[in-house]
Amino acid sequence: MRVFSGIQPSGPAHLGNYLGAFRQWVDVQSPDAFYCVVDLHALTLEIAPDVLRAQTTDLLATLMASGLDPEICTIFIQSQVPYHAQLSWLLECVATSGELSRMTAFKEKSQRQEGYRVGLLTYPVLMAADILLYETEEVPVGDDQRQHLELTRDVAEKFNHRFGETFRLPVGTQPKVAARVMDLQEPTRKMSKSISSPLGKLYMFDSPADIEKKIAKAVTDNDGEVRFDWIKKPGVSNLLEIYSSLSGETPQQVASRYTRYGELKSDLAELIIKTLAPLKQRRDELLESPEDLYRVAARGADKAAAVAGAVYRRAATAMGLT
Secondary structure, three states: OOEEEEEOOOOOOEHHHHHHHHHHHHHHOOOOEEEEEOOOHHHHOOOOHHHHHHHHHHHHHHHHHOOOOOOOOEEEEHHHOOHHHHHHHHHHOOOOHHHHHOOHHHHHHHHOOOOOOHHHHHHHHHHHHHHHOOOOOEEEOOHHHHHHHHHHHHHHHHHHHHHOOOOOOOEEEOOOOOOOOEOOOOOOOEOOOOOOOOOOOOEOOOOHHHHHHHHHOOOOOOOOOOOOEOOOEHHHHHHHHHHHHHHOOOHHHHHOOOOOHHHHHHHHHHHHHHHHHHHHHHHHHHHOOHHHHHHHHHHHHHHHHHHHHHHHHHHHHHOOOO
């Protein structure tokens, strides 16, 4: 089964990235799995070159510390495979402005930027190119990215109808729990690197003291009942879902053991610290030799380019390019 997914180096990875993406990637890694740091997407942000490079390095280490093995799957950096940008242009000539302007993420982000970059509008097409280049069958995708995957399928279908069968249509897969970890302070909104407050986002490599503090201060409610109910109790439900994702239980099973929020929070903080501590140790070890990380990425880019190049040339030929 051909699998592809990527993550943007826009800051330190948080708990939502780990539970909603990285662990899922590790579970399905195989010689047919391609995972990349999508650094081209990060250019839609106001980000300094040295910061982008540092965050790319950190994310490579984080992915490998989380369990991705370059001897099993392909790990690479998006910009090192030029076919991503090249196919994106071909697909931009198929997608419409109406399709792109309807994207929820674009609506939200463009409202926060005065004179937003064109890349903010078109980056879902680059995401479509990322996916379609690898004849992807399954895309492990967070709940907030499902709309972009639907756009990928729509653009591929239009291309195939107009120029002949060229692209495989991918489907999305999600974890059963923690597909969308919510902000600890605003539990009706997804945990985010860019939007969440300092107490709302829990980074993978926060100190134990910071993890305890953020979980202790996580918003719950006033009725005091530990119950899994996203409609009436989003804060408590978020904590229960995080716990269940780490323990392998259902949120209801976790809830049945607790009568007080304080005990739930204390045990959850302990579980998070225990889970992430060995990952932090491994990531720190990897960052001691960044040149080794980039050798892994370069080998991965070579493997990725062999696949992506064939798909790009097929699409370019179909459109009449020579």
